Amino acid sequence: MAPAATPSSGTAILVADNITVRFETPEGAILAVDDVSFGVRPGEFLSVIGPSGCGKSTLFNVIGGLLSTHQGVVSVAGETITGPHKSIGMVFQEESTFPWRTVTDNVAFPLELIGMPKAKRVERARHFIGMVGLDGFENRFPGELSGGMRQRVSLARTLASEPKILLMDEPFAALDEQTRLLLGDKVLQIQQQLKQTTLLITHNITEAVQMSDRILVMTYRPGKVKRIVDIDLPRPRTSEIVSSESFGRYVAQIWSDLREEASRGMRADEKHALNEGAAS
């Protein structure tokens, strides 16, 4: 049932092949990610969902090229990555705007790195600022914006580098529910407009079903692929889709997969806490 849905690498632009990651901790080695394989097709929106502690963020770092202690191979269009790849643009979970740069200068950052002339990069930056709906805030500093707006600045900054693959790690995790829904709409709209290949790491089922073409469900530690679910909902989508009947079915199906893993994780945490308590 599990890895059967792995697509052939011929059609996929991003391929993760037998990724395994071990961490050395004072309590011994932890197998964080265990033999995970999947592919993302061009234009596809794929979500990786799993409970806390399933190695999602580790996977994000491996694919982003920020962690190189893994076994297995990540390749983009057939090319094995050995570090941050120019075709992959990352959006981080944490607050990551540069507080000393204006919104425009934040968004223009990747263009500045490749030496694009100032007038041109400001123009490009304006384009992406408009796309995330921040017109009029070009000359503000991040400190003057709300958390949701700052996260949109981060998104615009990554989009400005025009990555072939957008890689996001719970970009809305720190935001309140309403902002999260509205921002999800925005991402969906942009993704559909740009036909942007996207890989989203999340623990939010609604968010995953609302946006994805496919959802990869991971198990609790060690993180393995438990199931890959095709989301056969019509496009273009908006957040209104959450009220449809088929949406509810997908959510229920994924939740039944996830509940097992999440409760396993919870039990493991409780056991850990008990042991800690006994040891002290």
Place this chain on the structure above:
Amino acid sequence: MADTGRLKQVAVPALGVSPVTLLRIAIILGVLAVWEFLAHSGWLYRDVVPSLLAIGRDLLELLTSGNYYFNLGVTAGEVGTALLIGGSSGIAVGILLGANRFMSKAFESYLYYLGPTPKIIFFPIMIMYFGIGPESKVALGTLSCFFPVALSVAAGMRQIDKVLIRVGKSFRAGTWQMVVKIYLPAMRHPIINGIRLGLGVALIGTLLAETKLSNKGIGFLIINAYSTFDMPRMYAMLIVLFVLAIGANALVGRFGGLHSIKRN
């Protein structure tokens, strides 16, 4: 760095002067009155506390004398050079120590021990190396300035938000780009703070060295006035120096406060 100051508005009276400012002015006037009283009391040796009038006269004379400005220029040049050499090497070493755990473990404790050592004890060595001219003062000022800048930058480097470094790496910034576009701007507050401390100790080191052994500079003039018992002149020079030190400090502070962080 939240701008809570906006909420606390002190009531401003009709004259446009707040009670705090009034009190400050009163303190200064009080000190001056006591000073003048002591000067005329005859309780102290003549000219230990000279009258304000005498100081004012010498101050005026000082500010219109070319010789004074020449010596001021010498000292300013010494302090500026010391700040430039000590500051930039301090920033470079600070970045190295902040970025590399091994280097930091190996060397940082030496900096902590050497940092508070009064650098004036190295002055005889500096004279042997560089002579009694401005060079030995620059050397001492540089040595004084280096430590607070290096320590402050190293600490600032370790406090950089790690995600900003990951952002830079994810956009494939090169080492130089990381330093110029992420590390340095992210550390601008500790750097400015370090330079401010560095400026203070460079000033102290340079002036102290000038008063010990030299043939030009403000420190030389001050000690010269002292050894010829020209107290009003000495006080006049101290006042100018005091004002200059405040001005330099304010300038560095203003420079660092250009874009304040308003996060949170």
